[in-house]
Amino acid sequence: MTEDDHGFIARRLLRGASSATLATAAEGQPFASLVTPAVLPDLTVLLLLSDLSEHTRHLKAEPRCSLLAQGVPENANPQTAPRVTITGLAEPAPAELKPRWLARHPYAAFYADFGDFRLWRIRPAAALLVAGFARATRLRQADLLPDAAAVAALAAAEAGIIGHVNEDHADALAAIATGLLGQQPGEWRMTGVDPDGCDLVAGEVVARLDWPAPVADAGGVRVELVAATRRAREMNRLNSEG
Template sequence: MSYNAATEARRLMRAEPAATLSTGHGGDGWPYGSLVLVAADHAARPILLISTLAEHTQNILRDERVSLMFDGTTEYRERLTGSRVTVMGRAAKTDDAHARARFIARHPSAAMYAAFGDFAVYRVEPERAHIVAGFGKINWVEKADLLTDISGAAELAEAEADVVGHMNEDHSDAVGLYANVLCGRPGVGWRLTGVDPEGADLARPGDRCRIAFDKQVATAEQARVELVRLVKRARQAV
């Protein structure tokens, strides 16, 4: 499969459940790095749920410029042969209910503190990204190429919770096949946590993975077609 810098960068942004958030510390501007949980909206813009009590949030309130490093190298024996991407952008608080729901679906434990008064959802609007995907695969990716075009995909966002609920309640066997066969992840108890125009996220306690659609989708019906296609592929592989 040919390497596409923007596609690989976006895959990491969607797949990794955590990232290193770098902000400018206080008034001196020193870089300050912290580990944060992260999700992505349908365009692949990073979503954070953070507290005003946290040092990084105070830094963002002073200077909205941030970077997020998504590390896809943890399962490699030689870490530097794996892919990682640093996304540079501006973080701003958002009241987008869909962004909040996607974050909590991806990180269910966040439901315990999401309603606390000091917590809020922030969305990072990327300006560019720098990806290193192994030897000779080092590229800058601009915003226009980095994000997914979601014009015309509002219906999928509105139907996402229903699609996810239907798959988990009525087709848990298919969800298990996605994880076990297509992702190569063992174990039972896998659940869909989100569906976006490019694929779907899955999780079980202690593990996560992602499946990619063959075609970008914009509606629940188009997502259903892709999910059916993928389960057929998994059954054939078995």
């Protein structure tokens, strides 16, 4: 990855966000609220929203919205935090996508089936990436979205990848979680994979492993997981010795 891969940088920020700020409007009055997104491989954003919330009432009347996700600041200045704002139209999403959202937010299982909660989705139309202080780049949809062929290839292979890794390489996932992602030991498993990385979960804790560059197929995922496992085991070895 180079600094010019703005779409990839933006996607990684969006996919890695456990929370984000949703901006809606009612009769011309802007309104911002905290939401918890989950991102599909094609970059569609899923939100589980209550019918009782202010932002849901806004979206039912005016589906145009934006979503802000941000990373960690480089220093004490909050303006150094990388962030991405996407714009798009919100619409109700099929209920069968809820397991995908819950895989990103397992702690929400106890309320996700409450009668007032519905799944919504936003398909990004454009974005503004701020990679740090005074580093802004506008992205068209074509520059933002992942390669469609890669999304399709991994969608076809995802169940096999997840089943194989969880059954045969749980030790590698545990090493990656502790050695590369700064997580505590646990029964780590993979819950999703996409062209930009994969999601790992242990109990209610979710961690994101980003690929260093987008991958195109299952072979690319295998290469990145093998490399990540080697780095993680070396990191764990050094930590145990130091």
